[in-house]
Amino acid sequence: MEQASVPTADPITVEVVDLMARLVGLFHREYEEAAAARSLTGAQAKVLALLRRGPMPMRHIAQTLSCEPSNVTGIVDRLEGRGFVTRESDPQDRRVKLVVATDTGLSASSELRESLNFAREPLAALKASERAQLRDLLRRMLDSSARG
């Protein structure tokens, strides 16, 4: 909804968006596969990946994933049931539960990250200088949308 002011995109933008869509499809499949190989689902893997930077309140996880908090409850339940994370209540605010990755959880997540060959093969088609170029372009796109 609400896109009255969208100018018809130029042809290059349209094509880039299309290419992105294909790339997203590829990446997504690879990610799911890599997760499944460690008997994790995609959602579980995503949460574990978030926790690599440290404990995080449920609420924050939900916001990052753009989903309802009640959904996170279930995902964390299953991760907890398998020993990948624990819930600890925040001493600062006893309403919030901090989700903490266990060692098992962290190493599973690291393994998965390492194994993400995605684009390792596709990216091999590019020269080092081109990969750097790609990195810079992507960085700028993401920086701009992080601010937007």
Place this chain on the structure above:
Amino acid sequence: MEQASVPTADPITVEVVDLMARLVGLFHREYEEAAAARSLTGAQAKVLALLRRGPMPMRHIAQTLSCEPSNVTGIVDRLEGRGFVTRESDPQDRRVKLVVATDTGLSASSELRESLNFAREPLAALKASERAQLRDLLRRMLDSSARG
């Protein structure tokens, strides 16, 4: 599994993969939202998008989406129930069912495609020449992985 021969990726590749992951997240969310605005789910929208090029057997849809055929049955059921597609049996081989988008389905899919602002905003951060550069790099990645 089975990645004994994966060389440790160079730092740039690792960073590109990370950026991709974020991009995929963004794109995915936008896509789901755009679909939801037309009361379609992401999966339904994907199938409709596939059918823009013409009728397609169930089997082929499943392969393209990398999922089980039985899953496609359900998705197409729901699309059919709402008048977005129909099933016609292939005269050449009466085992196969061709899924055909109706006019309603086609226009819903086109609308959705048009509304995909993703990256329209992020891409605006790039100059025209840079967008072209990005397009070329992405093309080459995808070409290589299409052959792989």
Place this chain on the structure above:
DNA sequence: ATGAAAGGTTCATGTTGTCAACTGTTCAGC
């Protein structure tokens, strides 16, 4: 003709996702 193989569907099951209702906890204003 027969039997194997392929295309779809059905059924049982599990995960992800939403929404509404509920329990605790915090905090502002009185």
Place this chain on the structure above:
DNA sequence: GCTGAACAGTTGACAACATGAACCTTTCAT
């Protein structure tokens, strides 16, 4: 200090998505 609004998280009901096994029909090779 209390009270009530607002917030964090959970629960329960429900729909969509996803898999795997069993099944039916059609095709095709022998």
